[in-house]
Amino acid sequence: AQSVTQLGSHVSVSEGALVLLRCNYSSSVPPYLFWYVQYPNQGLQLLLKYTTGATLVKGINGFEAEFKKSETSFHLTKPSAHMSDAAEYFCAVRGKGRGSTLGRLYFGRGTQLTVWP
Amino acid sequence: DTAVSQTPKYLVTQMGNDKSIKCEQNLGHDTMYWYKQDSKKFLKIMFSYNNKELIINETVPNRFSPKSPDKAHLNLHINSLELGDSAVYFCASSQEGVDTQYFGPGTRLTVL
Numbered sequence: 001a002q003s004v005t006q007l008g009s010h011v012s013v014s015e016g017a018l019v020l021l022r023c024n025y026s027s028s029v030p031p032y033l034f035w036y037v038q039y040p041n042q043g044l045q046l047l048l049k050y051t052t053g054a055t056l057v058k059g060i061n062g063f064e065a066e067f068k069k070s071e072t073s074f075h076l077t078k079p080s081a082h083m084s085d086a087a088e089y090f091c092a093v094r095g096k097g098r099g100s101t102l103g104r105l106y107f108g109r110g111t112q113l114t115v116w117p
Numbered sequence: 118d119t120a121v122s123q124t125p126k127y128l129v130t131q132m133g134n135d136k137s138i139k140c141e142q143n144l145g146h147d148t149m150y151w152y153k154q155d156s157k158k159f160l161k162i163m164f165s166y167n168n169k170e171l172i173i174n175e176t177v178p179n180r181f182s183p184k185s186p187d188k189a190h191l192n193l194h195i196n197s198l199e200l201g202d203s204a205v206y207f208c209a210s211s212q213e214g215v216d217t218q219y220f221g222p223g224t225r226l227t228v229l
Binding site: 042049105 | 152219
């Protein structure tokens with residue numbers, strides 16, 4: 001079974017400050033890893049993903065995340081927060097199995113990011 | 118062009134009614150999904166179809182029945198609506214062998 005834990009349901013930062021959103025996963029094999037962003041009353045938009053290869057992945061809007069197998073983590077960072085970054089962020093893992101596990105996304109419970117002026 | 122679209126965006130109805138939510142994707146994907154987001158924003162998969170065949174069927178009440186008339190459409194029909202069905206329902210699609218899922222804007226269902 002796979003699971004995702006996002007530490008901190010709410011994170012507040014000042015504009016221009018570092019953004020760090022934490023994500024840890026539990027999986028028998030390293031899964032595919034994703035970060036999605038949800039703006040108010042909108043659907044989910046893919047920020048970035050890790051499948052194979054380079055463990056530091058860059059996404060849209062200046063976000064990046066690093067896959068650390070030894071720590072089973074995939075934390076999301078952005079060097080300088082902007083007001084427009086305020087949203088809900090979801091970490092997700094995707095199974096690599098076949099059959100019913102194929103394609104299934106397991107989501108964390110989300111982290112609400114607030115950016116203060 | 119909207120990649121994954123859902124109708125309606127908002128749905129308010131009474132307990133006991135039957136309602137449907139429609140989803141269409143124009144990405145040419147062969148796999149489509151329904152997710153439920155509860156009031157605490159937790160997202161959980163409900164169903165998945167691949168080439169019109171049901172692949173994932175989570176433990177959801179039988180009142181929920183997905184229907185896929187073709188690869189581009191996956192509709193969700195809900196019978197005898199209950200208060201606990203109130204949530205945001207998201208449709209998503211992907212191409213088998215490619216990992217990224219694309220989500221629709223969501224349908225906010227409110228059962229009174």
